[in-house]
Amino acid sequence: MVVPPTPENLERAAQIIRSGGLVAFPTETVYGLGANALDATAVAKIFAAKQRPSFDPLIVHVSDRQMLQQVVREVPEVAEKLMSRFWPGPLTLVLPKSEQVPGIVTAGLPTVAVRMPAHPVAQALIRRALVPVAAPSANPFGYLSPTRAEHVERMLGERVDLILDGGSTEFGVESTIVLLAEKPVLLRYGAVTLEELETVLGSLELQVGPSENPLVPGQLPQHYAPRTPIRIAPPEAIPPGLRKRAGYLAFQQVPKGFKVVKVLSPTGNLLEAAAHLFEALHQLDRLGLEVIYAEPVPEEGLGRAIMDRLRRAASADAPRVLDHLTTPAEQ
Ligand code: AMP
Ligand code: MG
Numbered sequence: 001m002v003v004p005p006t007p008e009n010l011e012r013a014a015q016i017i018r019s020g021g022l023v024a025f026p027t028e029t030v031y032g033l034g035a036n037a038l039d040a041t042a043v044a045k046i047f048a049a050k051q052r053p054s055f056d057p058l059i060v061h062v063s064d065r066q067m068l069q070q071v072v073r074e075v076p077e078v079a080e081k082l083m084s085r086f087w088p089g090p091l092t093l094v095l096p097k098s099e100q101v102p103g104i105v106t107a108g109l110p111t112v113a114v115r116m117p118a119h120p121v122a123q124a125l126i127r128r129a130l131v132p133v134a135a136p137s138a139n140p141f142g143y144l145s146p147t148r149a150e151h152v153e154r155m156l157g158e159r160v161d162l163i164l165d166g167g168s169t170e171f172g173v174e175s176t177i178v179l180l181a182e183k184p185v186l187l188r189y190g191a192v193t194l195e196e197l198e199t200v201l202g203s204l205e206l207q208v209g210p211s212e213n214p215l216v217p218g219q220l221p222q223h224y225a226p227r228t229p230i231r232i233a234p235p236e237a238i239p240p241g242l243r244k245r246a247g248y249l250a251f252q253q254v255p256k257g258f259k260v261v262k263v264l265s266p267t268g269n270l271l272e273a274a275a276h277l278f279e280a281l282h283q284l285d286r287l288g289l290e291v292i293y294a295e296p297v298p299e300e301g302l303g304r305a306i307m308d309r310l311r312r313a314a315s316a317d318a319p320r321v322l323d324h325l326t327t328p329a330e331q
Pocket of ligand 2: 136137145
């Protein structure tokens, strides 16, 4: 059931979390599917609802520093620096976990991924729940992430006890993940850009995949995918004959001849493009198209997160890729 985030509904949602149920809620990145992070049985419901493999660890969401202390064993100085710059916000830190966090949350790892969301509904829910909230994106595993309450309802519907509607999410791509081991390692491009991180950390190591042999579980090469096959190609690489039954996910300009075109940002703004990415893909995926082509965006700032999601979405249908793409020279 989708409800507005009134104080009464937030209280009801917090009560559901406390009693071991599932609540979908908006964050500034995408919609999350939340359960009490300290209750292994509740967390198991997340994996069941999403059909998520148990080797893929979850991110724990906290509303304050006290809750952070509950889930991590220590907070190194570099974490302090990152938190004071980016929290609350879309940066996830991987830190040594406390004993209170059940192994199901971290897929048995000795570390836990944690963040403090900035969205007022997410914050209010966690604060009222009085427990840290484990929450992956509120979608079936591997499918497009939800950026609106109706995406959650369509994809997970009755598997969720309550869906809080906070409108469209601000960033539209997931949080950035940084592992704080001996030195910081970027594990996932996301809503906080590499350039922003570098202003605090200087340089950092990159292990952003996609990789068949990920350093940590969950960095799968195939993810974020629509059901319709998706391929990354600039418009000039797609012969006119193939355009009629295809959709095009354009960055700025509308190319000719496609059955349907969605433009991510007419002004070429990567922030706007990221915010529209999943919504545009959800829309295109409902049209029964033969294929969705996606235009590459510049790989800077949020463009890195956008390209990361597009590549994983495209590799999800790798076996189905038809070799009918030709370069302009071959046409
Ligand atoms: P999401 O599915 O968006 O909630 O993101 C969860 C992702 O965070 C996982 O797929 C992992 O890539 C990463 N992650 C979670 N916990 C850990 C951990 N303890 N160590 C490293 N990466 C983690
Ligand atoms: Mg996800």
